Amino acid sequence: MKEYDVIVLGGGPAGGAVAAPLADAGRRVAMIEADAFGGVCPLRGCNPKKVLLAGAEAAHMAGSMLGTGLTGSMAIDWSALMRFTRSFVDPVPERARAAYADKGIDTFLGRAAFVDPHVVEVQDNRLTAKVICVCVGLEPSPLPVPGAEAMPVSDDFLSMESLPRRALFIGGGFIAFELAHIAHHAGSEVTLLNRSDRVLRRFDPMLADDLIRASRDIGIDVRLDAPVRSVERIGEGWRVRAGNNVPIDFDADMAFNCTGRRPAIDRLNLDAAGVEFGPLGIAVNNRMQSVSNPHVYAVGDVADQGAALTPVATIQGQTAVANILNPSSATVNYSGIPSVCFTLPPLAGVGLLEEEARERGLSFTVRETDLSAAFSWKRLNQSYARARVLIDESGDRILGAHILGHNAEEMINLFALAIRNEIPLSRLRDTVWAYPTCGYQVKYMV
Template sequence: MRTYDLVVIGSGTAAQVVSARVRKAGRTVAVMDHRPFGGTCALRGCDPKKMLVSGAETIDAAHRMQGHGVTGELRISWPELIAFKRTFTDPVPQKQEAHYAAQGIDAFHGIARFTGPDAVSVEGQELKARHIVIATGARPVPLQFLGAEHIITSDRFLKLESLPARIVLIGGGYIAAEFSHIAARAGAQVTVFQRADRMLPRFDPDLVGWLMVKFAELGIDVRPRSTVNRIEQTANGLLVHADGQQSVAADLVVHAAGREPDLDALDLTAAQVTVSKKRLELNEYLQSVSNPLVYAAGDAASMGPPLTPVSAHDGRVVATNILEGNSRKPDYRGVPSVAFTIPPIASVGLTESQARAQGLKFKMKSENTPNWYTARRLAERVYGYKTLVEEGTDRILGAHIVGPHADEVINLFGLAIRHNLTARDLQTSMLAYPTGASDIGSMV
């Protein structure tokens, strides 16, 4: 049996941060993963997705500028775009493993299972540890209906060698919105089945409404309040059946219906780690309430928004608490969230409905602004914002943007929320002009 100060299960962002910090403090560390090292974001999520978005953005920009000084048609070569994505993803596992070795962190490949409160087995070996961190990320929520075996995950979508002509996405969140924009601009016919009343339920409904203009322009068939209940294999592909006797023919069906912590393989009973509603029971220090030797971070912890910066933050929090004793709690104030549609939609802080539910008094500004210079110079018809400023304190409570550069500009609002900057502070800041950020003074 080998003994370590820390064993980390997983190799994504949270795992990388906590293992590096604890090892730098002179402690012995082991990491393990049954998948290629690097985690979801770098290999199967935000990074490869954004590389595909780059191709779609180029097509969209050329289309918008037709008749405004740009001529000729561009198209996406899907195999070449996937090859471009692989220039980033393919080297990641080897680089990550080399990085662990350079730090003196032992790496193991295989499925990790707890064999006791302080022990894990992997690769036929048992490892004992003073602390264990669960950083296994998330997995697609299992879908239970006839024909569900025909569905592919978002992981597989990002590896497609060719793009089928007819694609159905089940779900209406980030994955469905982003993948539908990529696929439609690559020439696919796309249908989205969404159980909720609208797409992107985590974002402001007014701004989502403005963004839906883009879905319509692309010919994306969005069907809200529709639950898929059966998928049928036919001679011509697949037939997707949903409520209300709806049926859509498809060549490919993609799971975009949400994710949950990936915990099933761990044997948490052996670890004496309790779970409630498929979530680890953790205290305010990201520590198991039933086994103080075990911590969790990132999507596996499911305490903050399921975003890469949150995973990194959790890793820092857990490392501090392991090294110094429980002294640091996670702080999720001012974490921006972006759906990389084209144009993107972004949000930070409270939504209008959340602020009203909390009984806060605030001033709200909301405008659909396609005539502002930021949008006009790009011939973009979708641009708008909504901001919430607390009365009395002048604090930014929430900011919501859809349109060009929203994914970058939202970070300044996040900075304001996290560091208690006021609307007056933003209005009196001197920002480079003309840029997307220079619109901030008019938004608050």
Template sequence: MTDTYDLLVIGAGMAGVAAATKTASKGWRVGIVDALPYGGTCALRGCDPKKILRRGAEVIDAARLMGGKGIDSNGLSINWEDLMKHKHGFTDPVPHNMEQDLRAHGVETLHGPTTFTGPTQVDIADKPYEASKILIATGAVPRPLDFPGHEHLIDSSDFLNLETLPRRIVFLGGGFISFEFAHIAARAGSTPIILDRGARPLKAFDADLVDLLVKRGSDAGVDVRRRTSITSITKSSSGYTIHTDTAGTPDSIQADLIVHGAGRVAELSRLDLDAGQVAHGSHGVEVAGHLQSTTNPAVYAAGDAADTAGPPLTPVAVIEAKVAASNMLKSATTVPDYAATPTAVFTVPELVRVGMLEQEAQSNGLNIDVRYTDTSGWYSNYRIGETAGATKILVDKDTDLIVGAHLFGHGYAELANTISVAMKHGLTTRQLKSTTAVYPSTGSDLGSIL
């Protein structure tokens, strides 16, 4: 006999859980399924555990910055095993707690690989199910690589579960994963190298601030090598030899560990979407703006599994899932609002972006005022011994509205949240500067940055 649901959610990450609980609260019979432990990438294999490990790096870095200023940092080090235990103290209870919460909200929890057998039919662990609506929220996986020796790489999930941290680590790719992990590894005593094929890493962020981050990382022991690609990897008794090509010049690097940080793709490989009449491409399930499949009206998709205009961020995935759920419940065509979504690279210190890059604002014909400020010598940085920091705020001269904000410095991810609120709700820079902030705090720098 086939079980039937009003909604079946494929993927028990933050997006899937948000949609499942929302629809169940309206009386729908909802099932959710995952082949992996419940929690998804962010809670188990990404954002949350990464930032717990980053805390160790922050403490080491903070002590070093205050060396000779009242703090003796000699001998201070990260105990990787204990730091990992601290991480597991958060991640290990997540699957059980999440399933319990889902059941408390009336959602039925299922386990196993899922494949479509028809437009509204799937098999889960070889058992048939049917649903009036299906939401695909399966997230993303590391992009496949095909150079000789690629099988020797570990991915981000493996890195976050390392029992010991080796000394020589090479990160492939110049994106979030490589930079964040390399900054952790450097403070934990490793000698990390980032290999980036392009002329500059972190292309989605302001180029001037990226340069400052690379310089700050270099001072902390992070070696970024540009225009460098891996041609092959060979294993030996002493580790790995990475054969590289840098602007046409061959070279080699010795490493104990090589980490895949060269991008991610939608995880759709096991779903047999063609059997479900669900169109899909290299960027995920093809959906209309309101997140409904372009070829199967019973199917919706959200997050990294969907080809949408939103950036690949957990909060965006959750917003999309809630919008998709609302559209299913109301037979509506609401489109998610991606305006002023902040994003950060949680290096030490962090790099943040909200809104347009400088060239994007110019290409859109905006009459912008570029307000660049070197904050390295400001009190908020002097207080902690930091010597790196800068901001670039793009203001529309015609409206006095912020159209882009780019920040590099300690605590600036929190500052970006205030800027995001201002941008989303149309506050001018004059209005922001008229607000009295807690002093002295990093937030009180905002008026001067503007």
């Protein structure tokens, strides 16, 4: 039996946010990773997706400028782009493991399971610690329809050696939309199926509808109210039957289940540790402690609170570390955390949605701005660009901001700064912005 002060289950951003500062503080730390050190974000999520998006962004910008002085065509070499992507991804596991070793953290590769509230088992090793922190993240959710058991998921798309001529994505969240846009701009014929008439529920519904129109305008076949009925392997391709009253068959060379992810907790044997959990993950308090076992913490996507975002995992990890070092010293502040759907154009939001503000009975106005008519978007010939900002005049504050269009992913950080740090609306209006920039438009958005 090996003894530690803290055992961290998971070697991704959440696990790193806990393990590294605890090791720096002199604690004896062990980290157990089931797959590869680095986690989903740098290996099978944010980072490879953004590298692939670089080619799509270039193609999108060039396409928008055709007829305004730009001629010719641009094509993506998928194999070359994938090699470039792997140059970011492949070195991560060994570098991450080496970085933890340099801090004196013992690392173990394998699936961990609780034996009792203070003991976990991995391979042939049993480890014990006063505190155990679960940071194992999410895994793709199965699609509960006949034939879908072996469907590829987003992980598979991000490691494809060749691009399918026809690609189909099932889901209406940011993963489905992002991959659909990448595939389209890389040259695939793309279909996206969503079971309801509402997509991207984390984002402003009006701007989400704009994004649907923008997607259709470039040739992505977005089908709403199209629940999947069955999935069938047809030769080297796939046939997906979807729809309500009269289902339609959609054929594709590759079809991807992008309907969501679930907490990766099935094999942890949490019952042996007395840890309460549910469909959203491990039940935790605002100090990131298990509500049923205070010696166990859960951080990142596996916890049942906070959005499934890497920056959220970071602040949750900081909170857990503070409480492990000094019990009951810190709670998580979820104010002003932005979300981005990296489509083309991108969709971003921070703070309250309009429906959330109304449910809280808040007094506010919505200031809507057609950014496509503003210089910084018009010069790029961008047809889809709009902002909706929720303003509380009497409280001198911004309640929420939602942006669709070029550079939305950067502009939203300005509003995140204002909301999280409670910068008065009047101070934003008094700010002098550089011109001509996208940020300059903030003075008209507030």
